[in-house]
Amino acid sequence: MNDIIQLLPESVANQIAAGEVIQRPASAVKELLENSIDADSTQIKLIIKDAGRTLIQVIDNGKGMSPTDARMSFERHATSKLKNAEDLFNIRTKGFRGEALASIAAVAQVEMKTMRAVDEVGTKIIIEGSELKTQEPCQTSKGTSIAVKNLFFNVPARRNFLKSNQVEFRHIMDELQRVALVHPEVGFEVFHNDQLQLSLERGNFKQRIVNLMGNNYNERLVPVEEQTEIVKISGFVCKPEFAKKTRGEQFLFVNHRFIKSNYLHHAIQHAFEDLIPNDSHASYFLQLEVNPASIDVNIHPTKTEVKFEDEKAIYAILRTAVKQSLGKYQIAPTLDFETENSFTLPYNYEQNEVVIPKIKVNPNYNPFERELPLSFKGSPIPKDKNIKHWEKLFPTQSDFENIRNAEQHEEEQLSITHQQETEAKQESRICFQLHRTYIITQIKSGMMIIDQQLAHERILFEQFCRSLALHKSTCQQLLFPQTIELTPNDTLLLNDILDDLNKLGFDISPFGNNTFVINGIPPGASEQECKNLLEEILESYRLNTDELKFNRQQQLAMALAKNIGTKRGKSLNNDEMNSLIDLLFACENPNHTASGRPIIHIISLEDLAKKFQR
Ligand code: ADP
Ligand code: MG
Numbered sequence: 211m212n213d214i215i216q217l218l219p220e221s222v223a224n225q226i227a228a229g230e231v232i233q234r235p236a237s238a239v240k241e242l243l244e245n246s247i248d249a250d251s252t253q254i255k256l257i258i259k260d261a262g263r264t265l266i267q268v269i270d271n272g273k274g275m276s277p278t279d280a281r282m283s284f285e286r287h288a289t290s291k292l293k294n295a296e297d298l299f300n301i302r303t304k305g306f307r308g309e310a311l312a313s314i315a316a317v318a319q320v321e322m323k324t325m326r327a328v329d330e331v332g333t334k335i336i337i338e339g340s341e342l343k344t345q346e347p348c349q350t351s352k353g354t355s356i357a358v359k360n361l362f363f364n365v366p367a368r369r370n371f372l373k374s375n376q377v378e379f380r381h382i383m384d385e386l387q388r389v390a391l392v393h394p395e396v397g398f399e400v401f402h403n404d405q406l407q408l409s410l411e412r413g414n415f416k417q418r419i420v421n422l423m424g425n426n427y428n429e430r431l432v433p434v435e436e437q438t439e440i441v442k443i444s445g446f447v448c449k450p451e452f453a454k455k456t457r458g459e460q461f462l463f464v465n466h467r468f469i470k471s472n473y474l475h476h477a478i479q480h481a482f483e484d485l486i487p488n489d490s491h492a493s494y495f496l497q498l499e500v501n502p503a504s505i506d507v508n509i510h511p512t513k514t515e516v517k518f519e520d521e522k523a524i525y526a527i528l529r530t531a532v533k534q535s536l537g538k539y540q541i542a543p544t545l546d547f548e549t550e551n552s553f554t555l556p557y558n559y560e561q562n563e564v565v566i567p568k569i570k571v572n573p574n575y576n577p578f579e580r581e582l583p584l585s586f587k588g589s590p591i592p593k594d595k596n597i598k599h600w601e602k603l604f605p606t607q608s609d610f611e612n613i614r615n616a617e618q619h620e621e622e623q624l625s626i627t628h629q630q631e632t633e634a635k636q637e638s639r640i641c642f643q644l645h646r647t648y649i650i651t652q653i654k655s656g657m658m659i660i661d662q663q664l665a666h667e668r669i670l671f672e673q674f675c676r677s678l679a680l681h682k683s684t685c686q687q688l689l690f691p692q693t694i695e696l697t698p699n700d701t702l703l704l705n706d707i708l709d710d711l712n713k714l715g716f717d718i719s720p721f722g723n724n725t726f727v728i729n730g731i732p733p734g735a736s737e738q739e740c741k742n743l744l745e746e747i748l749e750s751y752r753l754n755t756d757e758l759k760f761n762r763q764q765q766l767a768m769a770l771a772k773n774i775g776t777k778r779g780k781s782l783n784n785d786e787m788n789s790l791i792d793l794l795f796a797c798e799n800p801n802h803t804a805s806g807r808p809i810i811h812i813i814s815l816e817d818l819a820k821k822f823q824r
Contacts, residue, residue, distance in 0.1 A: 223286070225339075225340070227312065234262075234372060234378060235266055235372075236381035237385075239268070240385040241305070241314065242266065243389045245268075245354075246268055247304060247393055247396065249273040253397045254269070254271075255270075258379070258382060261382065265357060268354075271353040273327075273354075277345070280324050281333075281342075283311050284311050284312055291303045291306045300502050301507060302465065315337045315339075317362050317364060317365050318361045318363060319338040319358075322336075325353070332348050334346055339364045383407075383408075390410055390418065397412045419431065427448075431449075436530075440520050441499065442500075443498055445496035446494065446496070447492060450482055450536070453482070453487075453491060454491055455745075455749075456745070458752070460494055462475070465499055467507065470515060476525075477532075478532050482532070482536070494532075500518070500524070648660060649662055649787045656812060656817065658813075661778075662780070662782065662790065663775060668794060668797055668800065677715065684732070686737075687729060693726065703751070714767065716728070717729040728740055734774050735774045736774075746769070751769050768805065794809070
């Protein structure tokens with residue numbers, strides 16, 4: 211037999227490597243921006259067309275490259291940032307693997323123009339699918355411009371895998387945000403389809419945060435500074451009253467590299483304990499500087515995890531530093547009696563500020579409705595849809611009769627009247643609420659346990675889907691419209707989904723400058739919480755955008771259902787439980803939530819009997 215193993219051609223090897231490093235346009239953006247930063251640029255321009263599908267161009271005013279280096283930079287494992295194995299433990303640059311340009315050039319058509327300050331002419335290189343097409347001298351200014359055209363032109367599978375332009379562009383902006391936040395000394399300009407999207411002046415960290423996140427961050431930020439032998443901490447946390455229900459504004463950088471660390475997040479979160487409700491997350495923008503030898507960034511090219519040598523010590527220092535800052539700014543409780551008192555202020559004074567004494571003029575106001583937004587009066591629920599089938603699960607009147615006949619001969623007279631009464635209240639089956647979380651009810655074959663939160667989520671989800679399909683939604687107009695200022699990224703997001711949100715019962719209109727006015731909200735949503743609700747929907751929608759299964763409207767319906775549904779911990783009376791069960795079984799799919807979680811659990815009499823066997 212002949213030997214069959216052969217070395218892969220370089221271009222194929224590069225394409226495989228590219229699969230690891232370049233997953234979507236945003237990955238190319240990240241690599242190019244990082245290269246420009248590593249080249250000591252002070253001004254970087256990012257030009258995007260069609261969310262990066264047709265063009266990603268990064269123009270910087272950094273060091274530039276010699277003609278030979280320009281050619282070399284596209285080779286795999288070609289880097290100016292590492293010379294030997296020891297350097298691997300002393301990494302101060304963002305890149306070091308020498309893979310990015312080779313990978314990008316393997317899956318796109320790339321045009322590079324570059325020139326160093328010492329040179330009189332620059333170099334232009336065109337390379338497509340790892341194949342060098344042109345290298346020639348050219349006129350250009352100091353620095354480097356790399357244009358990546360038709361990304362994945364030779365990898366259709368990758369191209370087809372990309373999400374909508376909105377989603378891909380948001381990923382790009384997320385990457386830009388991470389790099390721009392931690393490099394305020396660099397100016398940035400971003401263009402999308404020839405329109406200026408963002409312009410960031412050079413400045414300090416605080417200015418950069420405010421420029422990126424919105425002016426209202428100016429008064430939210432509390433500085434954190436700490437210097438010890440093993441770590442230097444600097445940056446800002448947001449005052450506790452601005453904590454969010456959802457994660458998303460946690461920016462932690464180690465040696466100017468964005469990282470995610472649940473462990474260190476916990477340290478910061480811990481410093482906020484008692485200051486924010488348990489289900490909220492502190493927002494922060496913190497930079498850690500450590501000796502590069504004490505961390506391992508070499509885990510995976512696209513991963514944001516980092517291993518620390520002194521993780522425990524850093525945890526403790528970080529927690530104390532944040533706690534001290536909160537205390538210094540008299541936000542955290544101290545032994546001082548007065549501040550202790552001031553501390554009982556409600557957390558969301560931001561909202562309280564705008565509360566003007568109101569007269570509620572809602573003629574249809576029904577306290578029960580607010581308690582449990584289950585009232586779908588006039589909503590086109592086909593009441594008898596599945597319920598017949600499901601009613602088979604419940605004991606019927608004759609089942610009761612049989613039991614009674616067998617057991618209660620003496621009380622015959624009495625039980626008949628009793629029975630008539632039950633007949634009158636035919637709908638109200640016997641329910642029991644367990645730990646304000648589960649509804650337990652008897653069915654023919656045993657017992658059924660319903661998760662109240664998930665059940666309501668399902669009911670609302672189907673209701674919202676119906677409203678979308680029928681273009682029929684109801685909106686509860688606010689007496690005092692509320693304005694909300696968002697970050698530029700959230701503004702993009704909200705603009706994308708504004709139409710759909712309004713179809714779901716919101717009445718929101720853009721007001722310019724990242725500001726929106728909320729005029730109305732879907733029935734069942736709380737007026738006081740409407741800003742939170744909107745932010746939560748944006749966040750859940752952002753997190754869900756990678757779910758292929760659902761279209762955008764379904765995703766919004768899911769997010770909204772999740773956010774305004776009855777929560778665990780809410781006590782329900784018998785009528786409420788019954789109406790919840792009825793509505794659940796009128797659903798297309800009462801068994802699972804849209805995201806696939808089981809809502810109902812049945813324990814059969816057999817199973818129960820087994821438990822009592824010896
Ligand atoms: P790495 O960044 O890991 O070294 P890359 O493939 O991203 O690998 O880049 C290869 C090399 O090309 C870099 O080490 C650097 O010397 C050079 N280079 C890339 N982009 C730029 C740029 N914008 N300005 C100057 N040099 C660059
Ligand atoms: Mg690089």
